[in-house]
Amino acid sequence: MKVLSDAKVGSSAEIACVQCSDPALRVRLMELGLVRGTRVEVLRKAPLGDPLIVRIRGYELSLRRIEAQAIEVSAEGSK
Amino acid sequence: MSASKLLLVGNPNSGKTTLFNALAGMRARTGNYPGITVEKRSASLEHQGKALELIDLPGTYSLTPNSPDEEVAERELRNCPEANVLVVVDATAISRGLYLLTDVARPGRKITVALTMADEAKRRGIEISAQALSETLNVPVRAVDARDREAARALLRDLENAAEVTLDLDYPGLVTKLARDADVPESEAARAVMGAAHPESIEERLGDSLAKRALALAPEELAAAQEAVACARYACTEALKSAATSAPPKATNDTRTEAIDRVLLHPILGLLVFALVMGLLFEGLFSGADPFIELIEGAVGSAQSLVRTMMGESVLRDLITDGVIAGVGNVVVFVPQIAMLFLAIAFLEDSGYLARVAFLIDRVMRGIGLQGGAFVPMLSGFACAVPAVMGTRTIASEKDRLVTMLALPLTSCSARLPVYVLIIAVVFAGESRVLGIFSMGAVVLFSMYMLSVLGALGAAAIMRRTILKGPTPPFVMELPPYRMPTLGALLRITWSKVKGFLIDAGSVILALSIVLWALLTYPVHEESVAHYAAQREGVTDAAELEAIDQAQRAALLEHSAAGSLGKAIEPIIEPLGMDWRIGVGIVGSFAAREVLVSTLGIVFGSGEADEESESLREQLSSATRADGSQLMTPLSGLALLIFFVFACQCMSTLAAVKRETQSWKWPLFMFGYMTVLAYVSALLVYQVGGMMGFT
Known part of the structure; x- marks a missing residue:
C-alpha cells in the first residue's frame, strides 16, 4: 500500500488508514479529519523536502515525512 | 446570585479571540490559569440586566487534549457543565469546526454557534446558510464578522434560545455498549474511547469507572472504535455542511493563500523572504529599540537627580535613587524589546506567516532535536533573552519549549556586546591583522558570536537527549489562510505581554x-570615608576633588x-x-x-x-x-x-x-x-x- 509521504506534490489520493505507533498522534490525525475515505492533496514540500503540506477538508495541514509515512493512501494519479 | 457563564470554544485561528475582544471591549481581563502559563481571557458583562461572565477558552481541535492549552479548554468545559457554550466555527474550515461541536455536545449542554469568516468563505465559493445549519442543529447559528461589535452583541441575544444540539451521530456499537455499561451518555463514552489514547490523563478527565472500562478494551478493538468515532463525527459534520450549502461548491481552494505561498514557500524566493523578514525582526530588536531604551535610561537618570535634589543625604535617599528607581529602570528597560518582539510575533502569527516560518525551518531545527517553532525565540535571544524566553510560548510541545528556553540565554544578547567591546579594546587593540584583512578584534568578536551559537545549539541538543529526552513530538500544524491582522488585536496582545512581564518578572x-x-x-567603610574627607581638606581644584571622589568610591566598593x-x-x-x-x-x-x-x-x-x-x-x-x-x-x-x-x-x-x-x-x-x-x-x-x- 502506498503511503502519503510517497505521494507526489500536486497529486491527490484517498486516505485508507492511519497506522501510527503513537496512539495519541493517531487519534489527533483522525480528529483533524484524516479518516478513511477522505480526499487528501499534497500541496508542497519544504525546501529541504520535509515537512510537507497537504490539503484536507478545505484547509492546509503541515506534517513531517515520518508522520505522513503512517498514513496509507489509495494510489491515485495527479489530477 | 453568581454570574452565568458563557464559554467561547473554537479551533485555533477561528476568529474566536477576535470575537471575544469585540464582545468584551474594555472589560477584557487577562491573567494566567494557576500553575501553568496558559493565558486566561475573561470579561464580566451585563446582558439584559444579568451578570454574564465571558471566558475565551484556548483554541482546540477536540476535547482529547494534546497540549497545555487544549487541556485548559477541556478542563474548563468539564468543570462548568451548566455554562452556556458559544462554539465558534470558521466557515472556511467548517467540517473541522463542527467536529469540535460534536465533541462539545452533551446532554444538558446549552449551545449557540457563531459562524466566522463567512465573507472569506463566500469569496472562495463556499456559501453556508446559517439558517439551514440552525434548523438542522436546532440551536441558534449566526454568521458574524468577528470584528463587528454590533454583530457580536447579537450573539448574546441568541443565548435565550440556546439549546442542546441535535446531531445525527452514528457511533459504533462499542461506544453504545460502553455508554450502557458505565451508565453515561454516548457522547461521554465516545470521549472515553478517544481519550484512551492518553492513558495518563483519562482518569482525571473522565472519572475512574469510565476510564477503567475504556482502558480495558483490547488495543485492536480500541483502535477500530477510535477510527469509527472519528468517521462517525466527520460523516455527521460533512452531512451538516452539505445540508447548509445551497449549491455544490465549485473550486473552493483559497486562491489568494495559494498565490502568496507560491512566493513565500518557494524553495529559493521563499527562503530569501524568510531571511529578509527574520533579518528585519532582528534588526528591529537589536537596534530599533535603542532610542526607547535611551529614553527610559534618561528618565531614570532625571528621576534620580530629582530625588537627590529634593532629599537630604540619607540612607533612605540612596535606597530610593540607587535601589528602587534604578531597579524600576532595570525592569522598564526591557519593555521596548518585549513590546517590539510581541508586536512582531503577533503580526506574524495573526497574518499566518509564523506557521510558515516554522514549516520552512523545521528540518533544520530538528537537527538539534527541536522543532520549527523554536527558531524565532532562538533568533530573538541574540537581541535579548528576556523577550525571547517569553516568546517560547508559541512552541506547542512542552519539552521543546523548555529546552529552547534553557538554551537560548547562551546566544550572545546585546548586553554582552559592551563587555566584548571593552575587553577586546583592552587586550586585542592594535594587534596584527588576520590574513591581512581582518583586525584581530573583529575576528575575536566574530568568534565569540560563533561560540555562542555553537553553545546554544549544542546545549539544546544535549538537553533534548539527556535530562529532557523523550519521543519527538509530532509536528502536525495547521497552516491558516493569510489574513490581515488588525492593529487593535496586535496592540492588545502586546500590552498583555508587557503587563504580564511588569507584574510577574518585574x-x-x-x-x-x-x-x-x-x-x-x-x-559603608567609615575609615575610608574619614580618610578621604581628610584628603579633601584644603583642596580646591575640581579635578583633584574628582580624583579623590573616585578613589573613595573604589575604596568603598572594595570594602x-x-x-x-x-x-x-x-x-x-x-x-x-x-x-x-x-x-x-x-x-x-x-x-x-x-x-x-x-x-x-x-x-x-x-x-x-x-x-x-x-x-x-x-x-x-x-x-x-x-x-x-x-x-x-x-x-x-x-x-x-x-x-x-x-x-x-x-x-x-x-x-x-x-x-x-x-x-x-x-x-x-x-x-x-x-x-x-x-x-x-x-x-x-x-x-x-x-x-x-x-x-
Whole structure:
C-alpha cells in the first residue's frame, strides 16, 4: 500500500488508514479529519523536502515525512 | 446570585479571540490559569440586566487534549457543565469546526454557534446558510464578522434560545455498549474511547469507572472504535455542511493563500523572504529599540537627580535613587524589546506567516532535536533573552519549549556586546591583522558570536537527549489562510505581554536589583570615608576633588559586601586569570551583563565609565596583580570573554524563566549549568593556553 509521504506534490489520493505507533498522534490525525475515505492533496514540500503540506477538508495541514509515512493512501494519479 | 457563564470554544485561528475582544471591549481581563502559563481571557458583562461572565477558552481541535492549552479548554468545559457554550466555527474550515461541536455536545449542554469568516468563505465559493445549519442543529447559528461589535452583541441575544444540539451521530456499537455499561451518555463514552489514547490523563478527565472500562478494551478493538468515532463525527459534520450549502461548491481552494505561498514557500524566493523578514525582526530588536531604551535610561537618570535634589543625604535617599528607581529602570528597560518582539510575533502569527516560518525551518531545527517553532525565540535571544524566553510560548510541545528556553540565554544578547567591546579594546587593540584583512578584534568578536551559537545549539541538543529526552513530538500544524491582522488585536496582545512581564518578572527583578545595590553599597567603610574627607581638606581644584571622589568610591566598593564577595571568590577565579576586582565586576554584572563595565569603572577608579571610556581602558591595560604581573593579557582577556559568552549573568533572564515555568527549579538549573560551562571553558582556555606558552 502506498503511503502519503510517497505521494507526489500536486497529486491527490484517498486516505485508507492511519497506522501510527503513537496512539495519541493517531487519534489527533483522525480528529483533524484524516479518516478513511477522505480526499487528501499534497500541496508542497519544504525546501529541504520535509515537512510537507497537504490539503484536507478545505484547509492546509503541515506534517513531517515520518508522520505522513503512517498514513496509507489509495494510489491515485495527479489530477 | 453568581454570574452565568458563557464559554467561547473554537479551533485555533477561528476568529474566536477576535470575537471575544469585540464582545468584551474594555472589560477584557487577562491573567494566567494557576500553575501553568496558559493565558486566561475573561470579561464580566451585563446582558439584559444579568451578570454574564465571558471566558475565551484556548483554541482546540477536540476535547482529547494534546497540549497545555487544549487541556485548559477541556478542563474548563468539564468543570462548568451548566455554562452556556458559544462554539465558534470558521466557515472556511467548517467540517473541522463542527467536529469540535460534536465533541462539545452533551446532554444538558446549552449551545449557540457563531459562524466566522463567512465573507472569506463566500469569496472562495463556499456559501453556508446559517439558517439551514440552525434548523438542522436546532440551536441558534449566526454568521458574524468577528470584528463587528454590533454583530457580536447579537450573539448574546441568541443565548435565550440556546439549546442542546441535535446531531445525527452514528457511533459504533462499542461506544453504545460502553455508554450502557458505565451508565453515561454516548457522547461521554465516545470521549472515553478517544481519550484512551492518553492513558495518563483519562482518569482525571473522565472519572475512574469510565476510564477503567475504556482502558480495558483490547488495543485492536480500541483502535477500530477510535477510527469509527472519528468517521462517525466527520460523516455527521460533512452531512451538516452539505445540508447548509445551497449549491455544490465549485473550486473552493483559497486562491489568494495559494498565490502568496507560491512566493513565500518557494524553495529559493521563499527562503530569501524568510531571511529578509527574520533579518528585519532582528534588526528591529537589536537596534530599533535603542532610542526607547535611551529614553527610559534618561528618565531614570532625571528621576534620580530629582530625588537627590529634593532629599537630604540619607540612607533612605540612596535606597530610593540607587535601589528602587534604578531597579524600576532595570525592569522598564526591557519593555521596548518585549513590546517590539510581541508586536512582531503577533503580526506574524495573526497574518499566518509564523506557521510558515516554522514549516520552512523545521528540518533544520530538528537537527538539534527541536522543532520549527523554536527558531524565532532562538533568533530573538541574540537581541535579548528576556523577550525571547517569553516568546517560547508559541512552541506547542512542552519539552521543546523548555529546552529552547534553557538554551537560548547562551546566544550572545546585546548586553554582552559592551563587555566584548571593552575587553577586546583592552587586550586585542592594535594587534596584527588576520590574513591581512581582518583586525584581530573583529575576528575575536566574530568568534565569540560563533561560540555562542555553537553553545546554544549544542546545549539544546544535549538537553533534548539527556535530562529532557523523550519521543519527538509530532509536528502536525495547521497552516491558516493569510489574513490581515488588525492593529487593535496586535496592540492588545502586546500590552498583555508587557503587563504580564511588569507584574510577574518585574517584581523579581526589582527585588534583586535592590539586593544587588545593597551588596555593592554596604557595609559603608567609615575609615575610608574619614580618610578621604581628610584628603579633601584644603583642596580646591575640581579635578583633584574628582580624583579623590573616585578613589573613595573604589575604596568603598572594595570594602562593601560585593567587594568582600569578590575577594572571597578570588581563589576560585584566579585559575581563570582573574583577580578580586574582576570578581566584584562579575558580582555586579548579575544585575545585567553590561553593568560589568560600570562596576569595573568604579573598582579601577575611573568613575562613571562606559565601554568606550579611554580612562577605563588605560586603567585595565596597566592593572597588575598582587605579584606585579599584568592583569589583562590577551589570554586572560580571552578567558574573561569566554566566561561572559556562557555565564548566566542576568537576573532578569532568571526572573523571566521563573515566570514561564512557574517554579524556581528551572531557572536555578539554568544558572547552574551555564555557570559551570562558563567556568570550565574559561579555565581550560587560561590553563591550556598558559601551558602552550600563550600569555
